[in-house]
Amino acid sequence: MKILLPILFFITLSIGNLLGNELLKNGDISRGSSGWKGDRKIISIADNKLIEVKVSNKSIRSFTQEEIKCKGLKDVTLIFRYRASKDYNGRGMTVRFRKENYGTIYSSSKIVNDGNWHDYKWEFDQIKDSKKLDLIIEIKEGAGTVYFDDFSLVPN
Numbered sequence: 001m002k003i004l005l006p007i008l009f010f011i012t013l014s015i016g017n018l019l020g021n022e023l024l025k026n027g028d029i030s031r032g033s034s035g036w037k038g039d040r041k042i043i044s045i046a047d048n049k050l051i052e053v054k055v056s057n058k059s060i061r062s063f064t065q066e067e068i069k070c071k072g073l074k075d076v077t078l079i080f081r082y083r084a085s086k087d088y089n090g091r092g093m094t095v096r097f098r099k100e101n102y103g104t105i106y107s108s109s110k111i112v113n114d115g116n117w118h119d120y121k122w123e124f125d126q127i128k129d130s131k132k133l134d135l136i137i138e139i140k141e142g143a144g145t146v147y148f149d150d151f152s153l154v155p156n
């Protein structure tokens with residue numbers, strides 16, 4: 001039984017993932033721009049599709065996935081990864097969740113420009129009674145290019 005329980009737990013988790021705990025559509029960008037709106041270009045690097053954003057020194061660039069169903073959920077975890085070109089220089093990014101009543105909750109962070117992929121993670125616990133969320137990624141004014149891939153939003 002001591003061995004069986006962890007195995008059962010693992011199987012339950014795996015089935016949960018297969019049944020679609022993932023709340024985002026096309027988080028890995030494998031289906032191109034499907035599900036994503038805004039200032040994003042889909043590019044392919046070694047058969048992997050990802051989002052490319054050219055940073056502007058005049059205005060914020062942003063892209064969005066709208067109407068993410070979250071009825072009955074309390075806490076969710078957002079993860080994605082990003083890579084900035086080495087010539088990136090800017091004011092960083094803001095991640096926003098816009099709720100049904102149009103209230104938004106945001107979190108700002110720097111963008112590291114060492115040319116490597118970096119993981120982003122936000123445990124978001126402010127869904128309250130909202131049945132839907134919009135996820136908005138904003139890249140503030142600056143110069144250079146930022147790439148995004150492998151978005152995931154799952155209930156905690």
Ligand SMILES: [Ca+2]
Pocket residue numbers: 028029030048049050149150
């Ligand atoms: Ca991808």
